[in-house]
Amino acid sequence: MPKCTIDGKEVEFKPGENLITVAKRAGVDIPVFCYHPGLTVVAQCRMCYVEVEKMPKLQTACSTNAAEGMVVKTNSENVKKGRAGTMEFLLLNHPLDCPICDKSGECDLQDNSYGHGSAYMRHSEERRTYVDVDMGPVIEKNMNRCIHCTRCIRFGDEIAGIREMVAVKRGNNVDITTIDGEALKTEYAGNYADICPTGSLTLRDFRFRKRAWMLKKTASICEGCSKGCNIELQHEGNVVYRTIPRENLEVNKYWMCDEGRFNYHYTQDETRVLEPRWNNEKTSWEDSILAVKTALEGKKVLFLVGTDLTLEEMSAIREFTGLYYPGSVLQHFGTPGIETSAQDQPADKILKMTSKTSNLRGAEKLGIVPHNPRVDHDFSAAVVFTGGRAVLPELGHAIQVGVGVFLDKDHQTAKYQHILPGLAYTEKDGTIINHQGKEQKLKRAILPRGRSKSTAEILMLLANKKTKVGVA
């Protein structure tokens, strides 16, 4: 492999790699605004200046490919001067309203200004201001903070496949906006806020709810569909505040859809069942477990697992049903119309899959068959395990037991004689298999809410011989 030298270190590179990528490998971070590894290179912001030996002027590292024997300096006096100059230009019209800006703490402009800019500015003229347009429910726009990096325009064009952001007018008056001020249409709009290097595009859902530096971060997997996008759950005080995508070039690259991004809301819904219920009345775990055991005793039971559960949970349920309810049947459910992995196809050209649950492949790996409504009447009782995401099947049984995450508002909880509250995907560890057959790990971000218990714990309670049927 060819080699070049960056700040005195020799680094190998593949032909075609730009200096930012190569420098990163050498442990050198080059400040950038307009450059994003997932988007085309435009070299507009001029922040990534480096000095290349034998080249008379400073070069932008994003648009300069590494070459054999190239000697690059990223911290010479010249480079420092160049970056400070760029920073001063970029901040000419920036309102410097960091104390009231939601991006503060995770802002590229703030970080790079601190690292490479000057604490003083010579500019004392009036700043440029804009009138903002309403960009729809996902993104809040503040054009005064914009530095015209055009990352959002390129994201829409190249990734989301819709050219809805435009740069109109010219020079000092450039306005980054939507066509005729329309609302954003893409289902991937949340990414605009992620890639914006300033506080120009922020997420309405997250705005002013928490400061970025207060959030704890847990690397997990999205349960929105079988894609298995890598995500980071950001939480504080046992409350999840937002979800952002994590880089994984094999699965979701740098992106995620809005459906997955805002999916966590149901786990914190006011109407989520957080205490055991018996005929729609709150009850204790002891009473509840006893009542369920009594209700199921001697019955032919249909066990249904949602394909939104983890591999570990499914396998525990399979073991449990085999041991304690021989003769019962175990089937899976999830997305209506998508029963096998063959039916699970890409729902768009970007990320989304048609299976709206994450672990269909996992259920198939364990040999669990799809739910067949035609056999329902063979059973006198049904136990439904769900992570909250799977669409619950219509069951006609007299005795229905629900285990997992149930919401009063859309799961018709009144139909269930018993509800044993379980954990949502933000509250548990586990493995899920995505559409590529890749095993990925869910990580617990927050503690169980209310009095909910893990599936394993509930199964142990149900299996425990000591909780005798008929003894109060």
Place this chain on the structure above:
Amino acid sequence: MATTGKVLSEKFYTAMKKLEPRYPNKKALILPALHEAQKEHGWLSKETLEDVANYIGVHPAQIREVASFYTMYNLKPVGKMHLKICTNVACCLRGADELMEYAEKKLAIKCGETTPDGRFTLSEEECLGACTTAPAMMANDDYIENLDINSLSDFIEKNKGGQA
């Protein structure tokens, strides 16, 4: 191309047909296409931009970006007579600011506006390349050079047309 757009007439497409061989590819035709399209209604409406985009084969957003970049494309309706007074260095030194002020007063509109009767639109223009004959202005496609208050006043009077 035989098809016509929503708002652009056959004339536009035949004009484009003639121009096509002179340009390396269709994208290079964006500027002449916008000029040609502007001739039809005097300004570029959203629908016009869409037609041009369809013809060129790019997204309307890209056409919008180009059209908003240049001052010679009107994205708002303009009056019958579009006065573009140059206020760049040479003209400014020869009194363009006074001319602008006078025109604003005479027409009772601000720079960038159109008179209520739809006869005049007044706007500011960057350098018209007529520095030797400054101050200059463009009235639609014609150059009026060596202006002073009197000649500007005469010109406006002359073009007020038959008073209704």
